[in-house]
Amino acid sequence: MHIITAQFELVSPMFIAGYTNQNQDDYLTIRPTAVKGALRFWWRALVYPALRQQSANAQDALKKLHKAEAALFGSAASDNSNSGQSLVMLRIPENAQIKDTVKAAEDVSDKGAGLSKYSGCQYLLGMGLYNFKTKLQRAYLNVGTSFSLQLAFKPAVTPEQIAQVKQALLAFGLLGSLGSRARKGFGSVQLLAWTEDQQPLAVPLTKQDYKTAVAELFNQGQRLQELPPFTAFSAYAMADISLSDKTATAAINSVGEKQQRYRGYGEGSKGPHLVSGKPALQLFTDDHDNMLRILQQNAKPVQPRRLVFGIPHNVRFSDNKGSVSIELAQKNQTRRASPLFVHVHRFGQEYVAVQSLLAAEFFPDLAEVKYKGKAYPATAIDWSVITDYLTLPVYQGAQAQADGFTAREAIFKGSLA
Structure with missing residues (x-):
């Protein structure tokens, strides 16, 4: 055997x-x-x-x-x-x-x-x-x-x-x-x-050997020049070593802090809005304002750009303004897993955070998205929301800026990069 x-x-x-x-x-x-x-x-x-x-x-x-x-x-x-x-x-x-x-x-x-x-x-x-x-x-x-x-x-x-x-x-x-x-x-x-x-x-024991081995896996998908119908390798995938640190906890924390800063609107009724004690970048004010209009004016939803990070997507407002829950309105399917994968890998005493985007058709045919229990037709996903998060050296907000993954090492650059 x-x-x-x-x-x-x-x-x-x-x-x-x-x-x-x-x-x-x-x-x-x-x-x-x-x-x-x-x-x-x-x-x-x-x-x-x-x-x-x-x-x-x-x-x-x-x-x-x-x-x-x-x-x-x-x-x-x-x-x-x-x-x-x-x-x-x-x-x-x-x-x-x-x-x-x-x-x-x-x-x-x-x-x-x-x-x-x-x-x-x-x-x-x-x-x-x-x-x-x-x-x-x-x-x-x-x-x-x-x-x-x-x-x-x-x-x-x-x-x-x-x-x-x-x-x-x-x-x-x-x-x-x-x-x-x-x-x-x-x-x-x-x-x-x-x-x-x-x-x-x-x-693969060294970082370079690891990058080569991972690139070979991604290269197998190069022949697929269309978005796959489910999570799979394709020409639209990409992978980076985004950062490194001395422990797995530190590496994950750094990824989490950057992602929260990138996505977050921030909290604060007095003075500037903050995300984990730092000035909010507010890169997606349109998402925030559109969701607030749903609460205050019962307005027709505009699909949030940040939805590309996965569904359900819950938007909570400070000052007790309420929240908006967003999920798929499909039968037996309310979730859509994130196409972004974070993996930690160790090389000796160095822990690296590897981030991979396995882009695929995001919604089923004729999909609807439910906002506070009411369904509306899904619209196209903006993949640049994730690719910008992965590749921009600086996240430039209206009132503040923050470093992106400045030490990133590209492993595989797909068509979306």
């Missing part, structure tokens, strides 16, 4: 449920189903561009993709007698230990990562994981937690399928994350070593 083994390390705190998640302080573990789900995600992202090139249209390519995925990873139901059977068996021989779980109350202790102490981390954690009154809401697996995977392939697997899984596993180990807020920099995993039938495979 063909076997691939891989050793991983967590390079940022991971908010993930254990096998029994009865309370926030359970002993946390990494479940095979979570890893397999991540591998399937990266497999789809990598395989789709080639299938689209071989197909007359996107619909035909999607049918081929679903058929290939079911054949490799199994499916829930099918007319085929082999339905549900995967050609890849995944297990986790070495998992997180009890010592790796940090309880919510331990976050600011010597054992924890200290996420609660930093405004940028608080911002990226969001309301589900952080509360300003009660602080961190859940336990997490700490930086340095190690785990291993074993992938065993059944005899019916083809060499092409094995190669595809290897590429997905590599993408997972270079760009991937697990758990809540996985696209915000938390739960980042790093491939340390891997073997194929006990033969060592190459791992």
